[in-house]
Amino acid sequence: MTSPVSRRRFLTAAGTTAATVWIPKDVRGYGKAEVLARVTDTKAGAGVSKWELDTPALCVDLDKLEQNIATLRTALTGSKVASRPHAKTHKCPAIAKLQLGAGSIGICAAKVSEAEVFSAEGVRKILMTTSNVTRSKIQRAMRILKENREFIQAVDYPDNARDLSDAARAAGLTADVVVDVAVGTRSGVPPGDQAVALAQLIDKLPNLRFRGILGYDGGAQHIKGFKNRYEQSLQHLEPVVQTFEKLKASGLNVEIFSGGGTGTYNIVTKVPGFTDVQVGSYVFMDCQYLEIGSEHNESLFTDFAPSLTVMTTVLNTYFPGRLTADAGTKALTLNKPDPIVIGEPGFAYTAGSDEFGSIRYETASKQYKVGDKLELIVPHCDPVVNEYDVLHGTRQDRVEVVWPISARGKSQ
Amino acid sequence: MTSPVSRRRFLTAAGTTAATVWIPKDVRGYGKAEVLARVTDTKAGAGVSKWELDTPALCVDLDKLEQNIATLRTALTGSKVASRPHAKTHKCPAIAKLQLGAGSIGICAAKVSEAEVFSAEGVRKILMTTSNVTRSKIQRAMRILKENREFIQAVDYPDNARDLSDAARAAGLTADVVVDVAVGTRSGVPPGDQAVALAQLIDKLPNLRFRGILGYDGGAQHIKGFKNRYEQSLQHLEPVVQTFEKLKASGLNVEIFSGGGTGTYNIVTKVPGFTDVQVGSYVFMDCQYLEIGSEHNESLFTDFAPSLTVMTTVLNTYFPGRLTADAGTKALTLNKPDPIVIGEPGFAYTAGSDEFGSIRYETASKQYKVGDKLELIVPHCDPVVNEYDVLHGTRQDRVEVVWPISARGKSQ
Numbered sequence: 001m002t003s004p005v006s007r008r009r010f011l012t013a014a015g016t017t018a019a020t021v022w023i024p025k026d027v028r029g030y031g032k033a034e035v036l037a038r039v040t041d042t043k044a045g046a047g048v049s050k051w052e053l054d055t056p057a058l059c060v061d062l063d064k065l066e067q068n069i070a071t072l073r074t075a076l077t078g079s080k081v082a083s084r085p086h087a088k089t090h091k092c093p094a095i096a097k098l099q100l101g102a103g104s105i106g107i108c109a110a111k112v113s114e115a116e117v118f119s120a121e122g123v124r125k126i127l128m129t130t131s132n133v134t135r136s137k138i139q140r141a142m143r144i145l146k147e148n149r150e151f152i153q154a155v156d157y158p159d160n161a162r163d164l165s166d167a168a169r170a171a172g173l174t175a176d177v178v179v180d181v182a183v184g185t186r187s188g189v190p191p192g193d194q195a196v197a198l199a200q201l202i203d204k205l206p207n208l209r210f211r212g213i214l215g216y217d218g219g220a221q222h223i224k225g226f227k228n229r230y231e232q233s234l235q236h237l238e239p240v241v242q243t244f245e246k247l248k249a250s251g252l253n254v255e256i257f258s259g260g261g262t263g264t265y266n267i268v269t270k271v272p273g274f275t276d277v278q279v280g281s282y283v284f285m286d287c288q289y290l291e292i293g294s295e296h297n298e299s300l301f302t303d304f305a306p307s308l309t310v311m312t313t314v315l316n317t318y319f320p321g322r323l324t325a326d327a328g329t330k331a332l333t334l335n336k337p338d339p340i341v342i343g344e345p346g347f348a349y350t351a352g353s354d355e356f357g358s359i360r361y362e363t364a365s366k367q368y369k370v371g372d373k374l375e376l377i378v379p380h381c382d383p384v385v386n387e388y389d390v391l392h393g394t395r396q397d398r399v400e401v402v403w404p405i406s407a408r409g410k411s412q
Numbered sequence: 413m414t415s416p417v418s419r420r421r422f423l424t425a426a427g428t429t430a431a432t433v434w435i436p437k438d439v440r441g442y443g444k445a446e447v448l449a450r451v452t453d454t455k456a457g458a459g460v461s462k463w464e465l466d467t468p469a470l471c472v473d474l475d476k477l478e479q480n481i482a483t484l485r486t487a488l489t490g491s492k493v494a495s496r497p498h499a500k501t502h503k504c505p506a507i508a509k510l511q512l513g514a515g516s517i518g519i520c521a522a523k524v525s526e527a528e529v530f531s532a533e534g535v536r537k538i539l540m541t542t543s544n545v546t547r548s549k550i551q552r553a554m555r556i557l558k559e560n561r562e563f564i565q566a567v568d569y570p571d572n573a574r575d576l577s578d579a580a581r582a583a584g585l586t587a588d589v590v591v592d593v594a595v596g597t598r599s600g601v602p603p604g605d606q607a608v609a610l611a612q613l614i615d616k617l618p619n620l621r622f623r624g625i626l627g628y629d630g631g632a633q634h635i636k637g638f639k640n641r642y643e644q645s646l647q648h649l650e651p652v653v654q655t656f657e658k659l660k661a662s663g664l665n666v667e668i669f670s671g672g673g674t675g676t677y678n679i680v681t682k683v684p685g686f687t688d689v690q691v692g693s694y695v696f697m698d699c700q701y702l703e704i705g706s707e708h709n710e711s712l713f714t715d716f717a718p719s720l721t722v723m724t725t726v727l728n729t730y731f732p733g734r735l736t737a738d739a740g741t742k743a744l745t746l747n748k749p750d751p752i753v754i755g756e757p758g759f760a761y762t763a764g765s766d767e768f769g770s771i772r773y774e775t776a777s778k779q780y781k782v783g784d785k786l787e788l789i790v791p792h793c794d795p796v797v798n799e800y801d802v803l804h805g806t807r808q809d810r811v812e813v814v815w816p817i818s819a820r821g822k823s824q
Contacts, residue, residue, distance in 0.1 A: 052548075054546070054548050054549060054552075054824045055824060056823050056824060057824075088766070088767065110766075110767045111738075111767065130727070130738075130767065131727065133725065133727060133782050133783045134466070134725060134783050136464075136466050137466060140466075156728070156730075157782055159782070160782065182730065182731075185730075185731040185734050185736075186728070186736050186765065186768055186770060187727060187728050187736055187768065188728070188730075189730065190730055190731075218765065313545065313546060315542070315543065315545060315599060316568070316598070316599050316600070318568075318594065318597075318600075318601065318602055319594075319597040319602075322597050324597075324598050324599055326523075326542075326823075326824075327823070328823075329745070329747075329795050330794075330795055330798050330823045331823045333741070333745070333746065334745065334746040334747060335741075335746060353598065353630065354500070354522075354792075354794050354795055355500065355522045355523065355542065355823075356598055356599065358598065370545050370569055370571070370572065371545045371546055382742075382766050383741050383742055383766055386742050386799070387798070387821060387823065388821060389821050408821075409799060409800060409801050409820075411468050411738075411739070411740075411742045411743045411767075411799065412466045412467060412468060412469075412738075
């Protein structure tokens with residue numbers, strides 16, 4: 001566990017790099033008028049200081065966001081691995097467009113309802129990493145495919161492959177699919193013969209096109225210590241690599257071998273045949289990732305800057321050593337470790353109450369009064385983003401853009 | 413900790429009572445056309461079986477919901493305590509209207525953004541239990557008050573009382589306020605002299621009207637065992653009762669003495685002067701409340717029926733003793749205890765992964781296959797409701813109405 005002090009030092013140092021300039025201006029998201037037309041419930045327009053926003057408010061520092069996207073691109077340059085960022089993290093078409101504008105080869109979606117949103121917003125290169133197993137969701141997938149032929153979906157059962165092929169035939173389409181090969185026991189077909197047989201079945205089915213495989217090691221992303229993470233990830237992926245090699249040997253066209261994440265973005269480059277990494281959290285960072293340690297800093301993951309924060313307001317100061325703020329579970333989730341209060345290493349913030357945050361402290365940088373604002377790094381970025389309708393993009397603390405989180409709540 | 417078996421027995425028995433008939437039909441929520449006009453992203457209309465809904469889907473059994481509302485009314489009949497249900501639980505104007513139609517004297521809101529939604533939907537008797545401490549939120553409160561003179565808000569600081577009075581004067585209004593008296597250290601002014609002085613200040617300020625006090629004991633609601641809960645709640649409230657009596661003795665008009673919740677609805681009736689209970693979870697129930705025990709059943713809280721469930725779909729059956737389903741943290745939150753799978757007492761369901769639920773089991777009622785549906789009782793109803801845009805109201809498993817969760821995400 002990193003001490004709050006060392007974390008704080010990092011937070012002060014991070015994000016001081018000048019904004020990179022390579023992001024095309026035309027994908028910087030919606031303009032103010034477009035945002036106001038789409039978002040009826042945001043009270044704060046562009047130009048407002050983030051310290052004046054009604055709270056709880058979700059903010060992203062645009063300089064840091066752009067820096068993170070640039071850092072990833074630089075890190076992968078020269079490797080054979082591209083990035084296919086997972087949009088389940090941000091659920092925000094504007095950020096997907098930033099990522100694609102910076103060279104990502106597509107995005108991932110976890111659910112068909114997310115894929116619907118991104119496809120409707122003009123994001124075409126979507127790889128859905130979960131299978132669609134019911135008749136209704138297969139129909140939803142076909143409706144996406146009809147409008148967007150670059151939609152690819154995961155399959156992990158022979159019956160599901162047949163159902164998809166039948167649905168595609170009925171719709172007059174050919175569906176691109178990848179086989180999800182299990183790493184662990186959560187999703188996917190077990191590696192080896194079963195996975196190879198499934199790929200061969202897909203290759204023969206009339207309305208499916210086999211594109212490759214997924215091998216996502218969810219359990220590896222947060223292993224603490226780079227060496228541990230490095231060794232365990234490569235070991236966990238070994239059966240998937242063997243499957244990949246069997247598929248190639250059998251003559252199948254395995255053009256996609258996708259997996260990995262923010263914790264292993266600089267590890268999967270060592271996996272033979274690997275094509276692209278499904279990084280999600282790298283754009284935002286969070287307390288969970290800060291703790292895992294990086295290649296050159298065993299105690300703190302400093303590769304990416306924490307760009308995502310929640311602004312909160314102090315509501316109560318009556319009780320010694322305690323403060324109450326207005327961001328609780330519904331604003332921060334119950335994930336651990338607890339939120340970090342930027343600039344207050346002596347604060348222990350818990351979001352265990354639905355509507356309130358409780359702070360305990362022995363030392364504070366100042367005497368707090370009711371109405372004061374605090375800025376928090378969130379425990380785990382993905383489910384926090386899912387609590388908000390809009391994300392305030394700030395530069396030097398001023399709101400530059402308000403992005404709708406268009407796929408918020410799309411858990412289907 | 414209750415065993416899954418005894419829980420299951422309860423779940424089978426609950427909700428078999430015939431639907432009560434006293435709920436006025438005209439407050440049963442939006443009609444189908446109105447819902448479809450308002451809710452663009454629900455794929456399932458009325459009449460569909462809940463077992464055919466795309467998942468994850470949030471459902472409420474309308475018979476049980478009505479039964480819970482009737483149970484509370486019956487329980488409070490003959491006491492001097494009314495109900496003022498907390499709408500932070502359901503965030504759903506249609507349910508607020510059911511509660512008001514069944515005799516509740518108003519609703520509570522936790523945040524000004526919630527109060528805005530309910531007021532705009534025609535719910536007038538709103539008591540906001542949190543104070544509005546910033547200039548911007550005070551303005552939002554004044555805008556509500558301008559349209560809805562039955563809006564009451566909490567105050568716990570003298571400066572805040574002065575700010576509110578000034579804002580009300582500027583708006584040409586008189587604002588009704590209650591003093592939030594602290595039980596514990598989370599919110600409110602400490603009981604005793606400080607609270608009395610604040611009430612007297614409010615009484616003198618030109619544009620405020622003092623209406624009474626709040627004394628909410630959040631920590632008492634989930635104390636296990638009725639006797640423990642009974643004794644501790646009354647003990648925690650003792651300083652608030654003394655404050656109430658001082659206020660009365662000083663000649664102030666203390667017409668509201670509000671607090672309590674689902675865990676203490678039949679305890680606060682013993683508190684001298686108490687006027688109304690802020691029950692929230694009683695309409696839905698959840699795994700947390702099932703565990704607290706009731707007056708006549710030490711191990712299981714059987715007073716209200718679990719009406720709220722999440723439907724989920726099995727995605728993976730490859731691995732022995734395990735299933736993967738499609739409801740994870742974003743559909744169920746990380747609250748404990750874990751979700752209960754109805755009809756499968758041998759299942760241990762964890763929602764620790766953002767997108768997936770992981771089930772471990774030794775015994776199952778049948779051989780599960782991909783695409784099968786499961787129904788879950790949620791860990792803690794309030795934050796789960798906040799993850800969904802719509803609530804499917806079902807009767808005998810058929811969707812009768814789809815209610816927008818209009819205040820979802822209103823954490824400001």
